[in-house]
Amino acid sequence: MLRLLPAIIALGAFAAILAGWAAGGGAVEAAWAPSWGLELSFELDGLGALYGLLATGIGFPVFAYAARYLPLHLDHQGRSHREEWRFFGLLLLFMVSMVGLVTARDLILLFVFWDLTAVSSYFLIGYDRQEAEARSSALMALLVTGVTAVLLLAAILLLWAEYGTFSLPELAARARPGALVTGAGVLVAIAGLAKSAQVPFHFWLPRAMAAPTPVSAYLHSAAMVAAGVFLLARFYPLLALSGLVLDLLLAAGLASIAIGGVLALTCDRLKQVLAYSTISQYGYVATMYGLGGGKSVAAAAFYVLSHALAKSALFLTAGAVTEATGEDRLSRLGGLARSMPALAVGSGLAAAGLAALPLTIGFFKDELFFAASFDDSWPAAVAAVAAAGLTFAYIGRFWLRIFAGRRRSDAVRLPPLLTAPVAVLGLAVLLGGAFAPPFGDLAAAAARASAGAVPPIEPAYHLDARAENLMALAAYATGILLLAAPWLWRRPAAWVASTGARLGPERAYTVGLAGLNRFSDAIHEIEVRDLRSRIAAVLVPGGALAVAGLAATPTAGAYRAGTLSTDDLALVLTLAVVALAAIGTAAPRHHLTLLLSVAGVGFGLAVVYALLGGPDVALVAVLVETVAALVFLGVFALVPRDVLRRMEAIPTPRRRRWRDPAIGIFAGAVVFFVVWGALSRPSPAAAIADEHVRLAPQAHAKDVVTAILADFRGLDTLGEITVIAVALVGVTTLLARGRLR
């Protein structure tokens, strides 16, 4: 019973949206992030009602189906039933995101829900995570829909930067045709097309069929894929400002109709047929938005509605058939109508709806489509008829191969919960054919939200020779011909499939991803790994930056040399010794010589301090150098003799012999310039040191240095003492390893 809870929630949400819509819609608003002017702003308008009702209304039968399907699915795979709640949690998360998406009025809010649908889809596709195919399919879907979603974000922020609002109604009022709106429109269109699995982003959808069947029925036919065309509808006022964007939609839509239709005709696996069919069907919708105009937009809204009802039923049928027979290929199925009549009838109604037979809601979807294309131009009308014929053929093939003909496999009895949802959806398709006006009103309201004034949709049967009826007849005829004479299309269709596999975007994706990983491996091979090169990687670019900085600023008069008198001779000589000792540190191989050389630098500098009139500093320097030298000696004494010898015997690689000194000289020169540049500036008149001298008596200190160390900057002293303490702790910790513990 608990398993049915999601279905009940979906039903409740459906009823709530229906009630809200009947009450005339409405809006709620709350502050969200005022710093950015973001609002939690929702509105139930026609478009939101249409898609919201779809998401919840189809959610109900699919969730009910899943309540029975999922335990069976987990049993087949030997998995724990505890994994169920993750599935239903994600499904519910998806449903909520979908409702949020379609009612959001703030664009950032809309984007948040947009990505949430992609995220929940990712986890649902990868639900059977132990299977490699599910993992790679999930990643593919995430990369295609997630990365293109970033384009939507860019478009939203681009529009914000220009028009200063995240509110869609305000944006629609302010936007004017131009390069910016066209650019943003293209980005939105790409995001929408990728989500709706339109060519050339279509390849992720057939792969996504690795998900459990309820997911395919819900996300990948009725809801998530529909989010893509929803986005087009939502942004239609902006998209329609640019002819280029509409042409782009038209081209992608027509290509999707053709490619999806042809591949649906050739596929053998049940869910693959339906996936390609979905690509093709949303191609119709994209085409209609591309055609533009109130009539087309209304037709598109109606199309989404009727397609979602039919397609989800067919997906559920595929899952039920596979559950009953264990087969998922058309070539191994047949003649199942007798053993599962309810399923056959339900799915037959849905298939009839998709094929646009009279008395189903599907008839009107094609009628509106035909009318819109007929109004546009005669090539569009011809394309429409061809497309409808193709649909008739592949969906006919799908149903007939499963339920008609010779029986090829055994079927076990299905639990009623796997059949009833299909029947319910099939009946809905039939209901829509018999009492079409409410559905038409809903679609017209949705279209009004997109395109403003649109003609009302008045679905009715007319027994006359109007263009729509003739086009429908032509489409049936085409479909029957394709069904009856498969040899007509088999070879070209196979060619399309193989060319697509060889040169299509899916191949580009797999090759690209593998190439990216190989490239990453290759550049990882050449990462620097030795210490000297790591240091060089700091010194050389740092020096180069300094040189660039010098080049970017005027240097005339920035460096002053000062004068030299005979009194400075001792200083110069000492500095020369220091310099020689510093250069000398690069030469020795023996550790002790190196130590003496380093100590020489230090003691030399101590002499320099003394000469410059800082005897106290000189004394400190001597002490520090002495202690440091002694510590080094102690460390050498601790290191085993043969280790030191071995280290000393390692020869310097030939290319290092010149590289390292060169880097050292370069870095030294740069530091020289930094120091020289600073020393060339006269010290400011009002240095804080004067204040220190003045205030020293107040600190009760006999001399300024004491005052500074113990009082003025006592915090620094305390900090430095702590640093030394921590260093000691570190040394003892390291020494304790292995011996003192």
Place this chain on the structure above:
Amino acid sequence: MIALAVGIPWVAAVALLFLDGRRRWVGWLAVTAAAAGFGTVAALAALVVVDGPREVVAGGWPPGVGIVLRADALGVAFAVLSSGVLLVALAQQVIAGVRSRTFPALVLFLATGLTGLFLTGDVFNFYVFFELSMIAAYVLTTYGGRARQTGGAFIFAVVNLLGSFIFLIAVAAIYHVTGTLEMRAVADQLAVVEPSTVILIAVALFVAFGVKLGLFPFHFWLPVVYAGARPTVAAILGGALANIGSYGVLRFGAGLLPRELELGAVALLVIGGASIVYGSLQAVSRRTAPEVLAYSSIGQVGYVLVALSVGGRAGLAAAVVFALVNSLNKALLFLTVELRGWLVGAAFAVGALSVTGVPPSAGFFGKAALFRAGLDAGDVAVVVLLFLGGALSFVYMFQIYQRDHWRPASATAPGGSSPLAARAIAIGLAMLVIALGVWPEPLISIGEDAASALLGGR
């Protein structure tokens, strides 16, 4: 209040030196002290956000004579985040069991150093706290005691001592040309000194912080250290210590050297862009999560630089928000690395979503802030870089997520699920990341406040 924020962890750290950190109660004592420090910093932050910056001079001397400690929005934001990360990392290590006498004390010393350097208004005092943080970090990196950790710590110390040395040269040069160490006075003085001198100081500071941040091409020390360190230590390094670099470029670049920052905007964009592309490309095919995260860090700090190059109020705010979010992400992800259990997988997934900038996670607003700044400035190169880096981050984060958490072999990793408390910490962090994604106002407004603090400081 400021003194208390620095003093609490300092006193506790010194006291803990005399205790054996491997004992459980000592560990919890350290956690309590870290929590107290965090609480103080958080309270200080609340005061600063409501009442504006607070200032205190050590010893009660006039500013400049004594050391100025100043808490503004930028400083407290980083201080709160860093001490928070240290607190959770320490708690997790205590739960898992501390295997070194000095670990808790070192973490608190690090907390002292970090809090101090974020709250000081004095250039040399910054260096002192910087050194304290670094030395504590070097020692912490050896935690674990294997060759991987010790070797990593050695490289870490050598390269970063070089960076500290370069920083010290810059501090000395600043004092020579300005005659003061107090940051506001330094900023006023530097604005009138010849550019050719100041630009070299600026470069030296940039290199010093670049090394700390692990920007390409100064990053070569970073992967071996992050990937070699124990996960809690890596979380500390990536989530707390790395803040020094971001804070440093913000405070010294935008705060003290705005003229030079503008002059170097192109260089920042190039280096930031190189880091983004290079780090992301390296991360794509790495086999273990720590390696991926290490290279991801290199890429992510590039965004901070790119935001700085955009500049202006929006750019600075974006840099702050992104730096904060990035640290939070890295802390969360590193802390989950060695844990097992399906909720941990979910926590990792939240972190991965946040790194890729997918809502509802804090990372989304980090990335959105960057996009917003770039588009506001009409900077196409920035937007393209953001898109490219974002796309690559999808690839590397989710490849490693699936490898670690979806493959059947990984589900039955040795040891089964980790201790509940350890998992609870990771999950709590993940929930924080989500909470900031659902209600981003605190994050956004602290970013704006910090940007005002930087711009208003001159």
